[in-house]
Amino acid sequence: MDFWRSLLGGSSQKRQAAVNNPQQRLARFKRVYSDIVQTWHKTPTLANDAPAMVHIRMGFQRITTILNDESRSPAPHLCLSFASSQRIYTAVSKIAATACNEGIVRDAVAVFGALIDSEEEDFLENEQFAQALMNFIGRISGSGNMGLGEDTEAEIVELLFGISAKIRLQPEILPIWFTSPAPELHCRGGNQGIDFAGVTQKEDFPLCYQLIDHVHHEGRIGDFARTGLLYIFESASKSPDLEQWVVGSDLPTLMATGLGALYSQLSRKLSILHPKENLPLILSFSDYSEMTVPAEAESLFSPDFQVHISTFLSYLTFWQDVLEHCRSEDVRQTLIDHFQVLFLQQLLYPSLLESSDMDGGSSVAVLTYLRRILDALDHPELIHMILHYLLALPDWANGSHTPKSPVAAKRRMSLMLLNEPDNEDDRMNPSLFNLVDLVLSSTLSKNSQTVIAALKLITVILGKHHGYAIGTLVKIVDVHHKDLHRTVGALNAEMETYLGLALALAGETGADEAYENHLKDKLSILESHPCSLKMLGLPNCSLQTTSFFNAQGPRDVGPHYLILEDPLFKSLLDLLLTFMTNDVETNLALTEAIITLGACAQLRLEGWLCVDPSEYHFDENIDQEPEHFENENLRDMYKASRQPIWSSSAAPPLLACLQSLQAQVDALRTNIQDFDEHLLNRKQAFRIHQEITDAAKSTPSQPPSIRPSSEAPPVRTWTPQIPKYVLDSSATPSRTQSPRGRKEGMDQRHLSNSSPASPAPSKLGGQTLVSSPSRGMSPLPAPQPAHRERTLMADVLTSLTEVASSEALKRRIKFRKCGESGEVEVITSNPPVPSKDNAEITSDADAERAKGDNSREASLGHVLTNLTILQEFVLELVALLQVRATLFNEVRFV
Structure with a gap:
């Protein structure tokens, strides 16, 4: 047995030695390569000879294996030297290009990859290698050539990306892949169209054009292409020739028109209604299913639309990555000019101008696309360009940078001439109709989808780009005095008023825990607001960061008051007055806009x-000032702590609206038997649903693969240098999971450090209340409930859901405005009977609305859901008052 083992072991050692022997490896390499070339020469039509193609594929694979093995072996590397001296890459590229076979192409790409990865013989510094590779790729890819599968195309683009990464790290090899054109080409004359579009010179830099052809793809192809092109733009700052070539080429035009093409693929009409078969619980507990999708409108939740919008936003974020990484001022300015003229002025603004609320979805589409664009972008130049133009803002900042090079200046002049209309009457001017006009008209729309889309856009602008909203969306008057007039006593009185209102609306059940969650939620929102950075920054510490781009941005926001006649604020109040009959998504978007x-x-x-x-006003009989205050500061503290009273006419508009809604709720309690019991069941259903959801998310045994894709954090390749707590908060949170849909992003330690300093603690009578759902916070105590307990909660939720869909909750409630007094009369009816009479009742209601009747109606279940949301909103306002007073010291104690 030992004898046989020694023989076998010796044989294995000999084979291993043969593999590692450079001379024997070179001999095998030569045989395989010679066999490939002979097969190619002996086959007149390779594309029609299947056995020959199989033989060549096997040869390519063996060559790749030998090259990879040699790269991992110690020197000498004779096969790589042979490959370089004999230029085998030329034959490989010709064979693969003429075979018209995807398998051979893929194996040939692997051969080129093995040569590049070897990092020997300086293949990337070899002009013949570069020419052979780019000729090969140029013949097999692109429009009109052989169709390649996605995996093969991804491997090709990955190979190009690797070359771009090498150029970025080794700028000296750039001249091998980029041929600088003759100087006279930069300065040659031409007509306006050619000057505008730039000069197409694919032969000068085919690598760059191959990448630009693939940047719009999704998945690996788009990722590699965009990153590779990013490296090319970054390299432009290190090469004056490449810089001038980019400015004078049609590359900026291709990028801008490519972005416009992706935007044009988005549906002109859009429906943002959730699919009826998969409604969130809060929407299913309402009249949401009665809403209909407009004809010809594409659904926001359809897979095709999600692919299109994702592709467009990926390309849009690629633009900001390019501007961030490109250090060449002329290249950056040329790109910005093309973005402004070809995309913003000639495509995005016209789509805003042509949108209509009458055609069933075009206004919804434009408002939604603008919201997604503004939410996706972080680069200040792009944001400034878009909002400055669409809002018709004056030039708060300096004008755009004047290009230094004559080529860049000529390109800008050509763009400006292109944007000039033949007829002055055809000029599209945002000063006549801009984004403010569209938003304000949309908030007054009879189409709830248009209102929702407008409110969500308002929230993004107010929350993320607040400086641009001042003086445009929101009319203000500046504060010229810095003294604080509000007192801590007034704060306590106002908080008690709002708290009392919240409890009167929907009872105490769940209010205690909900309020605690709102405190943390508001702390996160306030700290992440752009206007808070200056107030929360350390003294003598500038928040400005040194950057190479132009310092363009919104106007500085100083202390200001809201003008009560502001059209936007009045629209928000009008929507608030019809809160009970609004659809649920409108109310969620409305409350979020007001909080923002x-x-x-x-x-x-x-x-x-x-x-x-x-x-x-102060009650003289109750708050008598003590006569024996010896310390003046104590006397001032006493005066500031007194709780004032005010007349009903002095109530702020928001409070007056809420009190009007409270009167409607009181009427419902009077007219509907067991109203509070129905309300309690509705709140209990939301609470249990939230507990089940949170328990499922926190279960350790739950595999990560079942996590919904909508919960995945957005992936961005560039993040501005702003504080971490700003980056941790979501700019466009979802509000459809519970009555408090905004997710909370603060940890418990952050709240505990700030709560003791609050001048006005929670005043809920010290009672321990039943828990309620919260924004992203689990209301369950640790440890988590067992599987049996979760099953029990699911059964309870099922029972509550059946109760929520009972006939008793389908009765119609009519809210009718009475005359000029503005008071709302509440009229209840019996539960509808599913018969012809019900159809007649519905048609009568529609007829009344068509006649301009001021009445609005909804089911009792719908009203209960909105009432639950309303209580949460009032608790949010109380939390906002408390946290603001703590964080910004905006009330005086003396």
């Missing part, structure tokens, strides 16, 4: 959310 408005640290709350200090 109040999150601005520079906006004073007096007059719209809080009582104007000039309206304070």
Whole structure:
């Protein structure tokens, strides 16, 4: 046995030695390569000879294996030297290009990859190698050539990406892959069209054109192409020739028109209604299913639309990555000019101008696309360009940079001439109709989808780009005095008023825990607001960061008051007055917009959310000033802590609207038997649903693969240098999971450090209340419930859901406005009977609305859901008052 083992072991050792022997490896390599070439020469029509193609594929694979083995073996590397001296890559490229076979192409790409990865013989510094590779790729890829599968195309683009990465790290090899054109080409004359489009010179830099052809793809292809092209733009700052070539070529035009093409693929009409078969619980507990999708409108949730919008946004974020990484001022300015003229002025703004609320979805589409664009972008130049133009803002910042090179200046002049209309009357001017006009008209629309889309866009602008909203979306008056007039006593009185209102609307059940969650939620929102950075920054510490791009941005936001006649604020109040019959998504978007408005640290709350200090009155009989105050500071503290009273006419508009809604709820309680019991069941269903959802998410045994894709954090290749707590908060949170849909992003330690300093603690009578659902916070105590308990909760939720869909909750509630007084009369009816009479009732209601009747109606179940949301909103306002007072010191104690 030992004898046989020694023989076998010796044989294995000999084979291993043969593999590692450079001379024997070279001999095998030569035989395989010679066999490939002979087969090619002996086959007149390779594309029609299947056995020959199989033989060549096997040869390519063996060559790749030998090259990879040699790269991992010690020197000498004779096969690589032979491959370089004999230029085998030329034969490989010709064979693969003439075979018209995807398998051979893929194996040939692997051969080129093995040569490049070897990092020997300086293949990337070899002009013949570069020419052979680019000729090969040029013949097999692109429009009109052989169709390649996605995997093969991804491997080709990955190979090109690797070359771009090498050029970025080794700028000296750039002249091998990029041929600088003759100087006279930069300065040659031409007609306006050629000057505008730039000069197409694929033969100068075929690598760059191959990447630009693939940047719009999704998946690996697009990722490799965009990153590779990013490296090319970054290299432009290190090569004056490449810089001038990019400016004078049609590359900026291709990038801008490619972005426009992806935008044009998006549906002109859009429906943002959730599919009826997969409604979130809060929407299923309402009349949401009665809403209909407009004809010809594509669904926001359809897979095809998600692919299109994802592709467009990926390309849009690629633009900001390019501007961030490109250090060449002329290249950056040329790109910005093309973005502004070809995409913003000639495509995005016209789509805004042509949108209509009458054609069933075009306004919804434009508003949604603008929201997604503004939410996806972080680069200040692109944001400034878009909002500055669409809002018709004056030039708060310096004008655009003048290009240094004559070529860049000529390109800009050509673009400006292109944008000039033949007829002056055809000029599209945002000063006549801009984004503000579209948003304000959309908030007044009878189409709830249009209102929702407008409110969501308002929230993004107010929350993420607040400086651009001042003076445009929101009319303000600047504060010229810095003294604080609101007192801590007034804050406590206002908080008690709003708290009492919240409890009167929907009871105490769940209010305690909900309020605690809102405190943390508001702390996160306030800290992440752009206007808070200056107020929360350390003294003598500048928040400005040194950057190479132009310092363009919004106007500085100083302390200001909200003008009560502001059209946007009045629209929000009008929507709030019809809260009970609004659809649920409208109310969620409305409350989020109001909270976002109040999150601005520079906006004073007096007059719209809080009582104007000039309206304070003090009860002389109760708050007698002690006569024996020896310390003047104590006397001032006592005066500031007194709780004022105010007349009903002095109530801020927001509070007056909420009190009007409370009167409607009181009427419902009077007219509907067991109203509070129905309301309690509705809140209990939301609570249990939230507990089940949170328990499922926190179960350790749950595999990560079943996590919904919608919960995945957005992937961005560039992040601005701003504080971490700003980056941790979501700009466009979802509000359809519970009555408090905004997710909370703060940890418990952050709240515990700030709560003790609050001047006005929670005043809920010290009672321990039943828990309620919260924004992203699990209401369950640790440890998590067992599987049996979760099953039990699911059964309870099923029972509550059946109760929520009972006939008793389908009765119609009509809210009718009475005359000029503005009071709302509540009229209840019996549950509808599913018969012809029900159809007649519905048609009568539609006829009344068509006649301009001021009445609105909804089912009792719908009203209960909206009432639950309304209580959460009022608790949010209380939390906003408390956290603002703590964080910004905006009330005085003396």
